[in-house]
Amino acid sequence: MSNNMKFKRKIVTIERYILENQPDYARGDFTNLLYDIAMAAKLIANKTTRAGLADILGSAGEVNVQGEEQQQLDVYADRTIFRLCDHTGRVCAMASEEHEDILEIPSEFQKGRYVLVYDPLDGSSNIDVNVSIGTIFGIYRCVDWANRGRVEDCLQPGRKLLAAGYVLYGASTMLVYSTGQGVHGFTLDPHIGEFLLSHPDLRFPDPTYYSANHGYYQRWSEGVQAYTSWLQGNQQEEKDAPQGLSERYIGSLVADFHRNLLKGGVFMYPGEKNKPNGKIRLLYEAAPLAYLAHHAGGYASNGQQSILDLTPADLHDRTPFFIGNTRLVQKAEDFIKRLD
Numbered sequence: 001m002s003n004n005m006k007f008k009r010k011i012v013t014i015e016r017y018i019l020e021n022q023p024d025y026a027r028g029d030f031t032n033l034l035y036d037i038a039m040a041a042k043l044i045a046n047k048t049t050r051a052g053l054a055d056i057l058g059s060a061g062e063v064n065v066q067g068e069e070q071q072q073l074d075v076y077a078d079r080t081i082f083r084l085c086d087h088t089g090r091v092c093a094m095a096s097e098e099h100e101d102i103l104e105i106p107s108e109f110q111k112g113r114y115v116l117v118y119d120p121l122d123g124s125s126n127i128d129v130n131v132s133i134g135t136i137f138g139i140y141r142c143v144d145w146a147n148r149g150r151v152e153d154c155l156q157p158g159r160k161l162l163a164a165g166y167v168l169y170g171a172s173t174m175l176v177y178s179t180g181q182g183v184h185g186f187t188l189d190p191h192i193g194e195f196l197l198s199h200p201d202l203r204f205p206d207p208t209y210y211s212a213n214h215g216y217y218q219r220w221s222e223g224v225q226a227y228t229s230w231l232q233g234n235q236q237e238e239k240d241a242p243q244g245l246s247e248r249y250i251g252s253l254v255a256d257f258h259r260n261l262l263k264g265g266v267f268m269y270p271g272e273k274n275k276p277n278g279k280i281r282l283l284y285e286a287a288p289l290a291y292l293a294h295h296a297g298g299y300a301s302n303g304q305q306s307i308l309d310l311t312p313a314d315l316h317d318r319t320p321f322f323i324g325n326t327r328l329v330q331k332a333e334d335f336i337k338r339l340d
């Protein structure tokens with residue numbers, strides 16, 4: 001590669017990219033809220049890379065609203081995001097996987113126009129085995145300015161999201177986000193503490209993988225079982241079965257989603273016979289990722305309809321979840337509609 005080609009790529013920090021690409025409606029608050037999330041990502045990344053050494057490993061000894069044992073890193077990530085956003089006057093309420101109710105803005109601080117929903121550390125059961133984990137976030141506008149800061153501000157459908165993204169704490173730390181103008185990935189250079197643009201304009205390529213926990217196969221409906229067989233190339237019923245998909249399942253949603261976004265594929269966590277809504281949470285896992293999938297040319301469904309059109313009744317509602325290449329996800333809907 002010639003020298004001038006080598007130096008063709010611009011060096012763009014996430015701060016500059018956010019500022020130069022902020023939506024027309026955004027004032028400082030929206031842009032600065034995205035900065036705050038990038039800052040939280042740096043602080044959390046700094047801990048995750050040393051989890052095994054900094055006595056962070058192991059449980060915090062408490063159980064969260066999901067009934068899951070909280071890892072110390074869960075608690076750290078949750079508190080870091082809250083403490084970065086509670087006093088800035090940009091946010092009127094937050095909702096976190098780690099808390100039963102909404103996180104209100106302390107009375108001594110101003111309430112802003114935005115709502116932040118987040119899973120501070122998804123896949124935390126993987127912390128102790130050094131598998132990639134992630135943070136997922138979504139940003140809404142409050143429903144009613146005069147009455148902002150209520151749970152109703154959090155219980156909005158994904159279609160109303162202004163921005164969404166995730167941080168993947170893996171071999172490198174990446175922040176991937178969208179404000180509706182494409183999906184863009186930034187990689188953290190830990191030596192300078194900057195997220196640099198590394199994956200502009202991400203879009204699902206032709207599929208390479210499918211992701212599912214086959215250990216649950218017997219719990220799935222007939223339609224989902226037939227869909228799984230189709231994903232494996234079984235042509236018996238449908239002549240358009242994909243050929244040569246590989247199965248990859250990390251058990252960490254952000255890591256599985258990220259790989260499928262970059263390489264093409266579908267992730268599914270279906271409902272089960274005795275757990276019809278499955279495991280994935282609608283508000284702060286499925287909807288933000290569905291927003292990203294949509295803006296990357298993909299699609300996300302609960303098996304019947306777009307995830308983006310579902311309005312949570314409760315902060316911690318769960319939903320069956322199929323996300324990735326549009327054709328693959330729509331095929332899940334076809335099998336479920338026909339056989340269930």
Ligand code: P6P
Pocket residue numbers: 122123124125213251252253254256279280
């Ligand atoms: P299972 C992690 O707990 C999580 O919520 C997602 O990150 C992941 O995709 C899923 O659960 C894995 O669940 O039941 O296959 O272990």
